[in-house]
Amino acid sequence: MASRPATVDEAAPIRTVGLSKVYRSGRETIHAVDGLDLEIGRGEFFGLLGPNGAGKSTTIGMLTTTVVPTSGGAFIEGIDVARHPAAAKRLLGVVSQTNTLDRQLTVWENLYYHGRFFGVSRDEARRRSDELLAQFALSERAAAMIFELSGGLAQRLMIARALVHRPEILFLDEPTSGIDPQTRINLWGILRDLHAAGQTILLTTHYMEEADALCERIAILDHGKMLALGSPRELKADYGAETVIAVTVDGDGRPLAAEAEQIENVRRVEADGSSVRVFANPADGVLVALIERAGAVGLSVRDASSLPPSLETVFLSLTGREYRE
Amino acid sequence: MSAATVPVAGRRQIVLQLETFGAMLARDLRVLRRQFGQFLLRTIMQPLLFVFVFAYVFPKIGQGFHGGATVSFTTILVPGLIAVSINFQGIQSVAIPLVQEFSVSKEIEDRVLAPVPVWSVALEKIVAGAIQAVIAALVVFPIVDLVHARGAAPVIHVQDWPLFVFALVFSSLLAASGGLLVGTMIEPRKITLLFSVIVLPITFLGCVYYPWATLSPIPWLKYLVLLNPLVYMTEALRASLTPQLPHMPFWAYSLALVGGSAGLGLIALRTFHRRVVT
Numbered sequence: 254m255a256s257r258p259a260t261v262d263e264a265a266p267i268r269t270v271g272l273s274k275v276y277r278s279g280r281e282t283i284h285a286v287d288g289l290d291l292e293i294g295r296g297e298f299f300g301l302l303g304p305n306g307a308g309k310s311t312t313i314g315m316l317t318t319t320v321v322p323t324s325g326g327a328f329i330e331g332i333d334v335a336r337h338p339a340a341a342k343r344l345l346g347v348v349s350q351t352n353t354l355d356r357q358l359t360v361w362e363n364l365y366y367h368g369r370f371f372g373v374s375r376d377e378a379r380r381r382s383d384e385l386l387a388q389f390a391l392s393e394r395a396a397a398m399i400f401e402l403s404g405g406l407a408q409r410l411m412i413a414r415a416l417v418h419r420p421e422i423l424f425l426d427e428p429t430s431g432i433d434p435q436t437r438i439n440l441w442g443i444l445r446d447l448h449a450a451g452q453t454i455l456l457t458t459h460y461m462e463e464a465d466a467l468c469e470r471i472a473i474l475d476h477g478k479m480l481a482l483g484s485p486r487e488l489k490a491d492y493g494a495e496t497v498i499a500v501t502v503d504g505d506g507r508p509l510a511a512e513a514e515q516i517e518n519v520r521r522v523e524a525d526g527s528s529v530r531v532f533a534n535p536a537d538g539v540l541v542a543l544i545e546r547a548g549a550v551g552l553s554v555r556d557a558s559s560l561p562p563s564l565e566t567v568f569l570s571l572t573g574r575e576y577r578e
Numbered sequence: 579m580s581a582a583t584v585p586v587a588g589r590r591q592i593v594l595q596l597e598t599f600g601a602m603l604a605r606d607l608r609v610l611r612r613q614f615g616q617f618l619l620r621t622i623m624q625p626l627l628f629v630f631v632f633a634y635v636f637p638k639i640g641q642g643f644h645g646g647a648t649v650s651f652t653t654i655l656v657p658g659l660i661a662v663s664i665n666f667q668g669i670q671s672v673a674i675p676l677v678q679e680f681s682v683s684k685e686i687e688d689r690v691l692a693p694v695p696v697w698s699v700a701l702e703k704i705v706a707g708a709i710q711a712v713i714a715a716l717v718v719f720p721i722v723d724l725v726h727a728r729g730a731a732p733v734i735h736v737q738d739w740p741l742f743v744f745a746l747v748f749s750s751l752l753a754a755s756g757g758l759l760v761g762t763m764i765e766p767r768k769i770t771l772l773f774s775v776i777v778l779p780i781t782f783l784g785c786v787y788y789p790w791a792t793l794s795p796i797p798w799l800k801y802l803v804l805l806n807p808l809v810y811m812t813e814a815l816r817a818s819l820t821p822q823l824p825h826m827p828f829w830a831y832s833l834a835l836v837g838g839s840a841g842l843g844l845i846a847l848r849t850f851h852r853r854v855v856t
Contacts (some may be wrong), residue, residue, distance in 0.1 A: 317691060320856050339595060343693035353688040357609040357675075366608070369601035370692040372594050414688075 264331040266422050266453045267293035267316060271325035274311050274477075285311040287477035288325065293422075293455060293470075298448045300468030301457040302564070304572055308477040309457035310350070313426050316455070317347050330421055343371065346420030348411045350427050354399045360410060361386065361395040364417050371418035378417070385413040389443070405436035412443060423447065425456045429463060441467060461564040471564070473571055480571045485564055492567040495520055496536035497560040500543055501528045502552040512546040534562065598694045599702055606706035621667060621714040625659045625721050633726035651787075652732040654823060656722050657815035658786030660715045661749060665784070665808050667714035668753020669760060669777060672707035676761030677769055680853065690854045700758060700850035704843055707754030708747070715746055734819045741828075745814035748835035752807055755839050758846035762853050784808030789816060791824035807842075810834035 262268070272289040275282060286308040293299045301309045314320030315327045318338035327334040334341045355363050361382050368378030386392045389409045394402065402410065408428065415423060425444070429437045444467055448454055458464055464471050465485045473481040473488070481488055502509055510524035513531050516539055521532040533539045536559065544554050610617060633652040679686040690699055722732055736742045764772060783803050785793070790813055793800035803809050814831040816823055825831075 314856070319687070319690060319854060339693050339695050340591070342691055343594075345691065347688075347691050349684075349687055351684045351687070353684045353686075355605075355685055355688075356683050357612070358605070362608065366601065366605045367688075369604065370598050372597050372693070 265292050268328040273324045275323040284477045296451045298454045298469045300464040300471040302464045302471050303474035307474040344421040346415030346423045348415050348425045352407050356399045360397050367414045368417040381417050389413045422453045461568050465564045475572045488567050489562045495532040495534040496562050498531045498540050499558050500554050501556040504552050508550040509547050516542045595694045598692055602702045621717050625718045629722050629725045633730050637727040637730040652730050656732045656734050657819045658812050660718045660815050661811035663714040663718050664711040664749045665753045668707050668711035669757040671710040672703050672754050672757030673761035677766050681766040696851050697847045700847045704754045704758050707757050708750035711750035711753050737821050738818050742818040745818050749811035751839040755843040755846050762849040780808045785812045789824045
């Protein structure tokens with residue numbers, strides 16, 4: 254596949270080899286993760302994208318020691334996670350789906366004690382706690398108890414907490430599910446800054462635009478298997494994501510639609526009254542051609558817009574459209 | 579499978595893990611300090627009411643029990659009350675927060691990501707619970723010493739300090755191990771059953787109000803209560819605080835306290851592991 258490294262890096266921050274998890278309950282056997290091979294490089298912002306139940310969280314669980322693989326291996330900085338979980342945990346920062354902040358402690362204490370758990374000295378833990386609260390704009394809430402925090406603030410604190418001990422890898426398991434758009438955008442900014450500072454990040458999400466906006470490489474997962482791997486650009490190019498060009502003309506759009514089907518690279522055309530939607534890949538020159546053809550059939554273009562290709566089309570073409578719980 | 583890096587080994591690893599263990603303990607003690615008023619209140623109420631009714635009200639109104647005939651009932655009661663405090667606090671201080679952390683707050687998910695083996699996270703909970711149980715035991719002394727009717731003062735002195743410390747520490751570890759086991763097994767909606775089904779029967783059938791030996795007239799009960807861990811706590815404390823009263827031989831209660839702590843503790847560590855690692 255597109256951008257998989259040619260050689261195996263034994264000490265890559267994250268590496269999985271034939272990683273599998275099978276759950277058995279009664280007669281039912283569920284292959285939650287099925288032979289996953291992954292390698293994530295230093296400083297990379299990597300996304301695991303997939304519908305609910307695709308195996309994203311199970312994969313994170315196996316990489317972070319809370320799920321024991323049925324077969325295959327997960328390696329963090331070359332350390333076999335199943336064999337040396339305590340050593341592997343020292344290298345990880347994990348932001349889980351749910352709010353797991355310590356309700357008995359203040360905001361500041363959550364950071365301080367987390368640092369202490371990871372062997373950070375008292376002075377350094379104090380300094381880091383202050384520094385991270387400032388960085389995440391939480392200094393004013395330092396003495397607050399956790400139940401006083403809004404969902405967005407709690408989310409930010411969870412990320413700050415995961416960073417106290419300067420982990421090699423930051424894991425984020427669906428960090429933006431169920432939070433409001435402002436908070437999400439704010440969070441994206443934080444994650445981009447961390448990435449720019451060289452942090453290796455593994456993010457799981459089922460929001461395609463999130464993976465597209467943040468990740469350098471994405472693995473699309475479904476039914477525990479990797480369906481595609483590459484940069485968002487590569488995925489869109491490889492899996493035929495189309496640009497949607499919409500034009501509105503001053504009359505019946507159908508003659509133009511018939512013409513449009515002749516244009517090179519146009520895959521599909523829809524006409525509805527005076528508007529025509531053209532799906533093209535690649536889309537270079539299609540809009541110009543469309544305006545010319547409109548003139549040729551005696552129509553003039555009143556309005557035109559172009560929607561860049563999205564991962565959504567890639568995602569849906571790979572995982573299908575059926576509804577998931 | 580390809581060769582894997584071997585992490586820092588041996589002594590360095592142990593030092594790092596002890597540091598983490600110490601930090602988790604420090605966190606629990608921080609929380610205890612913050613809620614110390616609450617802790618004292620729930621620790622004091624039971625022994626205070628006990629001694630008020632049995633050591634003050636009963637002698638005043640001319641009622642009383644005489645288990646050992648020659649000593650006052652308050653003297654019989656003291657080791658029992660200390661054991662009840664230990665048992666109650668040991669179970670409660672571990673089980674209740676744990677049930678919450680497993681279900682409601684999910685805090686446990688973060689704690690098991692601390693860089694130590696999972697059993698170490700569970701062991702720390704036992705140690706923290708045992709510390710609270712010891713404090714609860716020590717709180718009972720001033721209460722029983724102060725609250726009683728004239729002439730009903732308990733006769734207690736520690737005859738054998740090592741034995742007292744042994745009884746105190748292992749009773750606390752046993753109770754906290756039980757608390758961990760209960761906390762990992764009970765469902766949150768059944769938490770109210772903890773008291774009616776576990777704590778109450780243990781308390782009432784724990785030889786709190788009478789030495790175990792005096793149960794001889796009811797043989798079936800005498801041997802049935804041997805299943806109750808509280809019996810060994812009271813008997814061990816009786817041996818160290820009121821040796822003038824009948825009590826079990828050392829081998830019996832020490833075996834039960836040490837073996838019970840180790841056995842229950844190991845089972846609890848395993849159920850804990852099973853809950854957090856799938």
